[in-house]
Amino acid sequence: MSEDPFFGLSEDSTWNACIGQQGDELHYIEGYLEAASELANAIIVKNMLAKRDTLVLPILYNARHAIELVLKYVTGQLFDCGVIPQRHPANHDIKGHWDHMVAADFADEAIRNHLKALERFVVSLDRIDDDGQELRYHVNRDGETSLKGESLANIVVIRDSLKELSSVIDGLMHRTIDFVVERKAGTHTSRCSRADLREIAGMMPPLAEWSSEAFTVAKNTVKERFALSNTQFSKAIDAIKTNREFYGIIGGETDLPYLLDDEVVLVVEQWRILHPDREGQEPEVVHGSRFRSADLIANIKKRRECVDALSGTITSHEAADLEALFYLGRGDFFPEQFDERAATYLQSIxxxxxxxxRTGRLLDKTNLIACLERGTRRAGRLALAERLGTPPAEQVEAQAADDVQTKQ
Known part of the structure; x- marks a missing residue:
């Protein structure tokens, strides 16, 4: 046994916890909030009536500290990515930190909503402990009894409120993480985040109806919901139109740098030849006892033939676009980065x-069609996405025959 009572390690590493350089800032937020919830649950589940008066204090303090930490975390993240001009002073005033964030009026509807949902928890704990002292010490800095204005707190009420608080903090924390990542894509306005613009695009009618009353109705709804002026609304629409994915949401088509729709369809046709049993099915687990060298040789031959069939059609530029489509569909990057990614892939060919x-490796992908369909939709090739989502003629005929057989 180590001489250090708290940081010594035993031979059994099962209960080793990661802290310090192996820890994470989010662990502090999650840890204090989870500690509060676990303590409250334990008192009730284990009927620990004798411990109500002692454990209620660390429960409430941990909840307060989790709020303080998440507010500081969000402020720091948004400051670092240039969304807010300054941090709040480094103190324990949770109401001050909350006011600072609300006053910034972030260009993101979800963050604003999460802060609004957090308000009642901040107000409640700030009322009884405005500097983080009352829940930690029996006597405050003024020499008075802490919490002297309170007499009782109900553990069940606290436990239930902690469940709601956990949901709010989790939403705020993870939306902030997503917001920072999205910010790097460059799609936003002074009033709308990338997520807001995507939501607005979904609220607008198809482009073909933009000269109708439907557009005016949608415009007014968007302006009211996101508190946009006419100028801010126009900037949002301009940002949507220049984004491959969002322009597609309102029915617009965007060309790929080099790849044509028919060439993608040709690739898919060769994929179906190479994977005739993969269409709409999970990959089959092949046991060693069932593996035959003849099957391997036949597969290699078929693969070579499929690659040969595309050699005269797919150039290096088109292969780069195709690869970018696949990884866009897999979710590896934002549609705004499509041209840059395609150019990077091109340099490596x-x-x-x-x-x-590279063509062969793409044909080997068992999820090729699914990723290409998602990728083409996110890249703004809607008509192509619809084509990829339509099964080949022979599959339709086979399904029709199965339906007839089933009815008989």
Missing amino acids: GDDEELRA
């Missing part, structure tokens, strides 16, 4: 041998 190898 040095010669015809590498081109064939």
